[in-house]
Amino acid sequence: MRVSTRRPAAPDEPRLPRTDEPTILLVEDDAGDALLVDELVADAGSPMHLTWARSMRDAEALLAEGLEPDCILLDLHLPDAHGLEGVARIQGQAGTAAVVVLTGLAEQGSGLAAVAAGAQDYLVKGRVEPELFERAVQYAIQRKQAEQAAAALQASQIRAQENARLERGLLPTPMLAASGQLDVAARYRPGRAQSVLGGDFYDVVQTADGTVHVLIGDVSGHGPDEAALGVGLRIAWRTLVISGATGPEQLRLLERVLVAERTSAEVFATLTSIELDPDRRRMRVMRAGHPGVILHHRDGAELLEVEGGLALGLVPGEATWPVVEHRLDAGTGVVLFTDGLFEVRTGERERLGEQGLLDLARGAAGLDAEEFVDLLVSRAGELAEAHGGLGDDVAVIHVRWTDENDEDA
Amino acid sequence: MELSLTSRAEGPFEVLAVGGEIDVYTAPKLREAIVAAVDAGRTRLIIDVEQVDFLDSTGLGVLVGALKRVRGEGGSLDIVCTHERILKIFSITGLDKVFGLHDSVPAAVSSHDA
Numbered sequence A: 001m002r003v004s005t006r007r008p009a010a011p012d013e014p015r016l017p018r019t020d021e022p023t024i025l026l027v028e029d030d031a032g033d034a035l036l037v038d039e040l041v042a043d044a045g046s047p048m049h050l051t052w053a054r055s056m057r058d059a060e061a062l063l064a065e066g067l068e069p070d071c072i073l074l075d076l077h078l079p080d081a082h083g084l085e086g087v088a089r090i091q092g093q094a095g096t097a098a099v100v101v102l103t104g105l106a107e108q109g110s111g112l113a114a115v116a117a118g119a120q121d122y123l124v125k126g127r128v129e130p131e132l133f134e135r136a137v138q139y140a141i142q143r144k145q146a147e148q149a150a151a152a153l154q155a156s157q158i159r160a161q162e163n164a165r166l167e168r169g170l171l172p173t174p175m176l177a178a179s180g181q182l183d184v185a186a187r188y189r190p191g192r193a194q195s196v197l198g199g200d201f202y203d204v205v206q207t208a209d210g211t212v213h214v215l216i217g218d219v220s221g222h223g224p225d226e227a228a229l230g231v232g233l234r235i236a237w238r239t240l241v242i243s244g245a246t247g248p249e250q251l252r253l254l255e256r257v258l259v260a261e262r263t264s265a266e267v268f269a270t271l272t273s274i275e276l277d278p279d280r281r282r283m284r285v286m287r288a289g290h291p292g293v294i295l296h297h298r299d300g301a302e303l304l305e306v307e308g309g310l311a312l313g314l315v316p317g318e319a320t321w322p323v324v325e326h327r328l329d330a331g332t333g334v335v336l337f338t339d340g341l342f343e344v345r346t347g348e349r350e351r352l353g354e355q356g357l358l359d360l361a362r363g364a365a366g367l368d369a370e371e372f373v374d375l376l377v378s379r380a381g382e383l384a385e386a387h388g389g390l391g392d393d394v395a396v397i398h399v400r401w402t403d404e405n406d407e408d409a
Numbered sequence B: 001m002e003l004s005l006t007s008r009a010e011g012p013f014e015v016l017a018v019g020g021e022i023d024v025y026t027a028p029k030l031r032e033a034i035v036a037a038v039d040a041g042r043t044r045l046i047i048d049v050e051q052v053d054f055l056d057s058t059g060l061g062v063l064v065g066a067l068k069r070v071r072g073e074g075g076s077l078d079i080v081c082t083h084e085r086i087l088k089i090f091s092i093t094g095l096d097k098v099f100g101l102h103d104s105v106p107a108a109v110s111s112h113d114a
Helices: A031-043 A056-064 A083-093 A105-116 A130-170 A224-242 A247-261 A353-363 A369-385 A403-408 B027-039 B057-072 B084-093 B105-110
Strands: A023-027 A049-053 A071-075 A098-103 A121-124 A182-189 A198-206 A212-222 A269-276 A282-288 A293-297 A300-304 A324-327 A333-337 A394-401 B003-010 B013-022 B044-055 B076-080 B100-102
Touching: A023 A031, A023 A056, A031 A049, A031 A130, A049 A056, A056 A083, A071 A083, A071 A130, A083 A098, A083 A105, A098 A105, A098 A130, A105 A121, A121 A130, A130 A198, A130 A224, A182 A198, A182 A369, A198 A224, A198 A394, A212 A224, A212 A333, A212 A394, A212 B057, A224 A247, A224 A269, A247 A269, A247 A282, A269 A333, A269 A394, A293 A353, A300 A353, A333 A369, A353 A369, A369 A394, B003 B027, B013 B027, B013 B057, B013 B105, B027 B044, B027 B057, B044 B057, B044 B084, B044 B105, B057 B076, B076 B105, B100 B105
Parallel strands: A023 A049, A023 A071, A071 A098, A098 A121, B013 B044, B044 B076, B076 B100
Antiparallel strands: A182 A394, A198 A212, A212 A269, A269 A282, A282 A324, A293 A300, A293 A333, A333 A394, B003 B013
16 A cells, blocks of 8 residues: 655654645556546645555555545546445445546446446546546535535434324323313423433323323433333333223233333333322322322412332332322312423522422412413423523323312312 | 542442432443443442432433342442432432432441441
8 A cells, every 4th residue: 555645744744634625535556547646636726635545455444544535536447346336335434525436538437327326426537637626526525515414404304203203102192981071281392302302101091980090101211212112101001001900010010011122121111100080089199210290279289299119120020019099179180290390400500309390380370281281391491491401301291170070079 | 511430449349439410411421330340340339429419310220220230240239328309319219229328438338247
């Protein structure tokens, strides 16, 4: 391998390219053709840094050593790589570099084929003036950058669509036996890392006996895997509820699903579930490593943090979850939420905290359910605004029996 | 906010003192330190979170993963924590019953005297 550099340099000066000069890697086995390119570089109006590799293997070795060319000039007749195969190979090694192929006079067709296969341009050997050469190299680099920007944009659009699909899976339409019995207000706001969905999920299912089952949960970590697991757990929970599994048995089975589906043994899920008895005066609460619920009374709010058990998946098969019964006053709404709502940063080292959230809820107690959850989520977002925005996803669900039967109390 | 991490030997124990915030962004650093200690045969870990301001679910996952890892090697994991806010996170998740929680590093060390 021979490396030539065009910059007039003192012998002991490190041969590192300057960032304002494009770095060009010439892959060419013919010394005469290489000399022509060397002269084109020398005659070009602006400085370029040229490195010469005599074969594909030499080029690959240079790339592996850390050479990051802006543009690769590739001969299509190398001893160890031929035609389009060479284009594919060099692109695989240097994905961010523009590729310009060098063809002979009689083979412009293969130049076009190389462009169709992803090269940015082709030049015909011996038919290139310095000015054209310089412009071709500059254009190829620009074109490559534009292609990469377009590809990144497309990837982010696909990701947004995937997120939207996952979000629909995480946040379903309540499954209610009859309409007009229950008011449900739910909100979900993704955290500041827009490209990454968290694994917050919720669900509402009413069984044939009239009991309303409500779930909120959070898969640890962030990302599409966690979000997909959240969807899986929500549907598993829905299935368990419909098929009659309740209480600790329900969570035990759900934990088995989690353990079978998770991508790493570190992943766990927290959740709080409630059952609203059809008598409208009782509810049963289970807590698995998840925060409690806020009881939204007409004239105030309180935090109900019942005794709970371990989050699902932490110590599989060992946890127990107490079912705690609680009296529900007429007109009281139950608010389930994920920790993103109170872990909001409100200062350099301060978080809103559960007490801060409760204060917010008390101040908003006079509002109806929709306004109430809107206020909680938007206030949390405003508080976080000065400190980088919501760091985590926020999910809130507010359920209350429709108040037609208030006099029954 | 950053995560700070120092480690020192305390007899047979490896003490990892953590400061700052353990969240989805910084937790991998803590995981690496734990894996490095266990790979080096240091399986009796004491993780001191006295200087930790915030711990999220990813951070908890790393601690649980550490517990599984050291137990698999016949080691132990103790946590030093007195801050109400962090203790609350352990109690909400039920992890206060899983981890040995102690007031100080000496207390964590002497809990193994028997």
